[in-house]
Amino acid sequence: MKKNIPAHKSVKILLIAFSHFIHDVYTSFLSPILPILMERFALSYTSLAFLRVILRIPSLLNPFIGSLTDRTDLKYFVALTPAITGTAMCLMGNMPDYLSLVLLLFIAGISSCFFHVPAPSLLKNISDKKLGMSMSAFQIGGELSRSVGPVVVVAAISL
Numbered sequence: 001m002k003k004n005i006p007a008h009k010s011v012k013i014l015l016i017a018f019s020h021f022i023h024d025v026y027t028s029f030l031s032p033i034l035p036i037l038m039e040r041f042a043l044s045y046t047s048l049a050f051l052r053v054i055l056r057i058p059s060l061l062n063p064f065i066g067s068l069t070d071r072t073d074l075k076y077f078v079a080l081t082p083a084i085t086g087t088a089m090c091l092m093g094n095m096p097d098y099l100s101l102v103l104l105l106f107i108a109g110i111s112s113c114f115f116h117v118p119a120p121s122l123l124k125n126i127s128d129k130k131l132g133m134s135m136s137a138f139q140i141g142g143e144l145s146r147s148v149g150p151v152v153v154v155a156a157i158s159l
Helices: 007-027 030-041 045-071 075-090 098-116 118-127 131-158
Strands: none
Touching (some): 030 045, 030 131, 045 098
8 A cells, every 4th residue: 555645744845846946946047147247247258157167166065065964954954045046146137247246156056055955855854755756846846947947037138
């Protein structure tokens, strides 16, 4: 006999998957606005590529964040970091210079790490024996955001 996940746990799993969607929608804003940033700051292609690197370089901290996750309860980071990342990514167009933009993207990258490392651990604690289903929902949230995010930002810029 198959055991289903209780309704209160399913809601928590879907909430984490939705927060993954919201978080990653914001991080997918960078690529569509690169031409605007190139024009605004008179950047070379190398400088533009460096922006993507800066957003991803904090992932080198993942083992340390994972160790911290094992020792402490980081569920508040999972709740807080989508707001930090969203704020940072939405402020990109307001930065006065390239260095400020780099710093902002680095902050968004750190925030992203503090979301993506503890979230699967939190899902494991919630889902009991249905970890595969929980992780699938989490991944769907993340992958769907990669499709929706660029459309949203391009539509917003067009308006």
